[in-house]
Structure formats: C-alpha cells, structure tokens
Amino acid sequence: MKLLFDLFPVILFFAAFKGAEHFPADALALAERLLGDGVTATTAPVFLATVTAIAATFLQIGWLKMKRAKIEPMLWISLAVIVVFGGLTLWLRNEMFIKWKPTILYWIFSSILLWGSFTGRNFIRILMKNAVEMPDAAWSKLQTMWIVFFIVVGVLNLIVAYSFPTEIWVNFKLFGLISLTLIFTIGAAVWMTKQSTPRQN
Numbered sequence: 001m002k003l004l005f006d007l008f009p010v011i012l013f014f015a016a017f018k019g020a021e022h023f024p025a026d027a028l029a030l031a032e033r034l035l036g037d038g039v040t041a042t043t044a045p046v047f048l049a050t051v052t053a054i055a056a057t058f059l060q061i062g063w064l065k066m067k068r069a070k071i072e073p074m075l076w077i078s079l080a081v082i083v084v085f086g087g088l089t090l091w092l093r094n095e096m097f098i099k100w101k102p103t104i105l106y107w108i109f110s111s112i113l114l115w116g117s118f119t120g121r122n123f124i125r126i127l128m129k130n131a132v133e134m135p136d137a138a139w140s141k142l143q144t145m146w147i148v149f150f151i152v153v154g155v156l157n158l159i160v161a162y163s164f165p166t167e168i169w170v171n172f173k174l175f176g177l178i179s180l181t182l183i184f185t186i187g188a189a190v191w192m193t194k195q196s197t198p199r200q201n
Helices: 002-006 008-022 024-035 044-066 073-092 096-118 123-128 136-163 166-195
Strands: none
Touching: 008 024, 008 044, 008 166, 024 044, 044 073, 044 096, 044 166, 073 096, 096 123, 096 136, 096 166, 123 136, 136 166
16 A cells, blocks of 8 residues: 555556547647647647646645655655656646656655765665664665666666657656566565574564
8 A cells, every 4th residue: 555655646647648648639628728828639648647646746745744644755855856847847848857757756866875875874774774684784785776776767767768759658657667666676675685684682
C-alpha cells in the first residue's frame, strides 16, 4: 500500500495520458477548456497528464495532513519539482519540461546523498539503522551505489525523452524507471544481507 501511495501521481499520469490518447477529440476539448490556446491534439494528452500529476501530488499532501501523518521530505521535494516543471510545461506549452522532471528528482536525491558523503553523514544508514547492521565501509559503499544509480537513471530518462516519441517515454516512465528502481533495490538488499553483521545486544 505504501508503494502504491508513492506511485499514485505516476500511475495517474500514465492513466490520464493513455485515456487522452484513446479519446483525442475529447482530450483536446478539455485541454483547451483548462489551458486555453496553444494546445494541439498531439500535446493535449501530456498536458492533461501533467495537470493530473500535479493535482495527485497535492492530494497526497492533503490526505496525509488530514490524517495528521508525517509527510516525508521526499514527498515535499517531489511536490516542488512537479509544480515547477509541470507548471513550466503548461505555461510554455513545452512537454520537455515534464520529461525532465524524473531526472531532476533523481539528481536531487543523488545530490543530497553526495552532500551527506562529503559532510560525513550517511543518510542511507540513518534511514535504515534499525533494519540492519553493517560495517562503516559497507554503509559508505551502499550510499555511493545509490548516488551512482540515481545519476545513471536520470541520464537514461533523458536519453529516452529525447530519442523516442512521448508515448514511448510515458511507458518508460512508469514501467522502465520503476522496474529499474525495484531491481536495483532488490539487488542492494541482497548485497546488504551479505555485508550485515550480528546485531549487538
């Protein structure tokens, strides 16, 4: 359920885009009603998907506030990035801004971890300190692995965004990036079990 909640804006972005593709005339009419001039039948699906993703992220924040639950910093960062790059997409009528959004988000995460490494703070260890114990060198290597992963997938997103049509990028955004993240996470977890040390009583 936590995974589905985190993926809520991404899933709705995908659903809105695919729905608009299947009903192009209705999508164009709705996009023109919401955004005014400068929308075409080709760009309407991604613009409507962008509006949906922005609204979905605000709904996530609102839901957590209503439940008086803790809002994780990553969600605030995600909200800021989707508002800025989604807003630029809609304002300038340029879909490349929303295509940059995953890359910017990944690179922000990598920058935070890199800053932690330079300042002697291992944020991965802080997040997982109650789950597993490993030597200091292993924690350092794990943080470096995540830094490299975030940089690489950020670059990969741009390669797909600039090399393929928008519909291919939308599929990659949901299935490709999430699959790569899950595969890397599982691989990192397996690696951690081999590096773990007995918990001290």
